[in-house]
Amino acid sequence: MGALESLFGLIGDLTWGWALIPLLVVFGVFITLLTDFVQFRFFKRMFRVLSSKNQSGDPNAISAREALLISVGGRVGGGNIAGVAVAITLGGPGAVFWMWAIAIVGMATSLVECSLAQLYKRRQPDGMFRGGPARSILHGLGEHFRWLAVLYAVCLIASFALGFNAFQGNTVAGAVQDSLGINRTITGALLAVVAGFIVFGGIHRIAKAADVVVPIMAVGYILMALIVILMNITAVPGVLVSIVANAFGLQEAVGGGMGAAIAQGLRRGLFSNEAGLGSAPNVAATADVRHPISQGITQSFSVFIDTIFICSCTAFIILLGDVYVPGAEGIDGIALTQQSLVSHLGDWSQYLLSFMILLFAFSSIIYNYYLGENALTVITKHPMAENALRIVVIGIVFLGATAPRATSVFFFSDPMMGILAVVNLVVIMMLLPTCLRILRDFRQQLSEGVVRPVFNPDNFPDLDLDRTAWTAKPDSSD
Known part of the structure; x- marks a missing residue:
């Protein structure tokens, strides 16, 4: 076991330790420039997804x-509560600024990786779609790269479906x-039973559960934070000044100054929003949309x-x-967030926060499960494989909840996610010219007055696409 831990520790050092975070940042900036700041140009369009007019027929x-x-639901989890608290404790208020910065850059990376997942998705016998970086490798780079797709799939299952679900x-x-x-034991049993009911219903039941749970948890948490902000409205300008000043070393809140703020902000931001890590594209590919860029x-x-x-928040x-x-050693993680909330709103708020954490964890568990299920279909087509994975995931959730030290068994999770991200970044760079082609197609249709661009696979005969996945007709109405 000691040798395995050393091996995975080395992998973690070679990925997350010094190489991966700068790569994600540099690639994100590079993609932002090549796509002509796509996240800003299409920012207003992002809100269209909330309208019923833009849903599948x-x-x-x-x-x-x-x-x-x-x-x-998958991105928003413990990292948004505990991770942010840790970043502020270790990096000072300036870490928040660098979280914002990496999110803005990551928006472009996420658009590209998710658009590619949509482009190479495949319609299944039940009418649903499957896609993601593994299938982008198989159909975008070719069958001779299947080994890379399998490596990606194994890392995705190990890190998300197994390791991170134990931690959740x-x-x-x-x-x-x-x-x-x-x-x-009571919490673990309840969580395992409810998660089991959802995951055995497949992606459709997962989607319906997310449609209910995610708005409740996101809006509820935001409203709670807004109450805190309004109660302390006169202190908000000072906090904003502190965030910016610490971010650029004008004020030093912790040891390490600006360097600590940048390191913690970028690390926690990337862990939280997952842009470029290759996880979210698996879910993005399931949507029935008119054009790959739309889902991107x-x-x-x-x-x-x-x-x-x-x-x-x-x-x-x-x-x-x-x-x-600032700079003092003491509480951090969820305890810091929880105690801060109690100081604002009173003891009752810790119970509400516990409920929010429950929703955050639940949404992450079903998301992580689906990532594992989707990856498994790349490795094997055996009809019993999915059910076996469901049973294993439910067991791991229960084990992680009831035996706190059991999570140490999943020491491989972060290193495996590091390999996952490296593979995904290689795929993004190799297929970026293809994404830029479909982005030009999307923009050209917009310039011609098409309000909701439609993807026509016949315009891209050189690509290995599933023609049955794109059946929408042009529509110039809003």
Whole structure:
């Protein structure tokens, strides 16, 4: 076991340790420039997904909004509550600024990776779609790169479906026990049963659950933060000045100054919004949309929601309170967020936060499961494989919740996600010219007055596409 831990520790050092975060940042800036600042030019268009006019006409299909909510439910998790608190503790208020910066850059990266997943998606016998970086590799780069697709799939299952689901179970069980005194076994059993009911229903039931859970948890958390902000409105300008000043080293809140702020902000921002990590494209591919770029724009919006909205809520709850003391050692993680909220709103708020954490964890669990299921279909077509994975995931959620130290078994999760991200970035760069082609097609239709551009696969005969996945007719009406 010691040798394995050393090996995965080395992999983690070679990826997350020094190479991966700069690569994600540099690639994000590079993509932003090549796409002519696509995240800014299509920012207003991102909100169209919330309108019923822009949903699929097929009631049995996964709509763009449902795919958005599944991915938001997956991106938004413990990292938005505990991760932001850790970033502020280790990097100071300036870390928040760099979270915002990496989110803006990551919006372009997410648009590209999710558009590619849409482009190479395949219609399944039940009418649903499957796609993601593994299928982008198989159909975009060719069968001779199948080994790369399998490597990606194995890393996705190990990190998200197994490791991160154990951590999610552990997080919610710990928070409920600390605030409500409920035994971990009870919480773990309840979480496992409800998650089992959802995952055995497949992507359609996952989408319906996300359509209900995600708006409740996101809007509820944002409203709670808005109350805190309004109660401390006169202190908000000072907090904003502190965030910017610390970000550029004009004020030093922690040891390491500006360097600590940048490192923690970028790291926590990337872990939270997952832009460029290759996870969200698996969900983006399930949507029934008119053009691949449309869903890319939608998924770019999910990065904005995750970091600019939800992470900022946690940051203001902490920085507007008196629990956090810059540079001082003490509480961090969920405890810091929880105690800061109590200092603003009273003891009752910790119970509401526990409920929010439960929703965050639940949405992440079903999201992580689907990522594993989708990856598994690349490795094997055996009809029992999916059910076996469902049973394993439910067991892991229960184990993680009831045995806190059991999560140490999943030490490989972060290193495997590091390999996952490296593979995904290689695929993005190799297929970026293809994405730029379909982006030009989307923009050309907009310039010709087409309000809702439609993708015609016949215009791209050189690409290995599923022609049955694109059947929408041109529509110039809004």
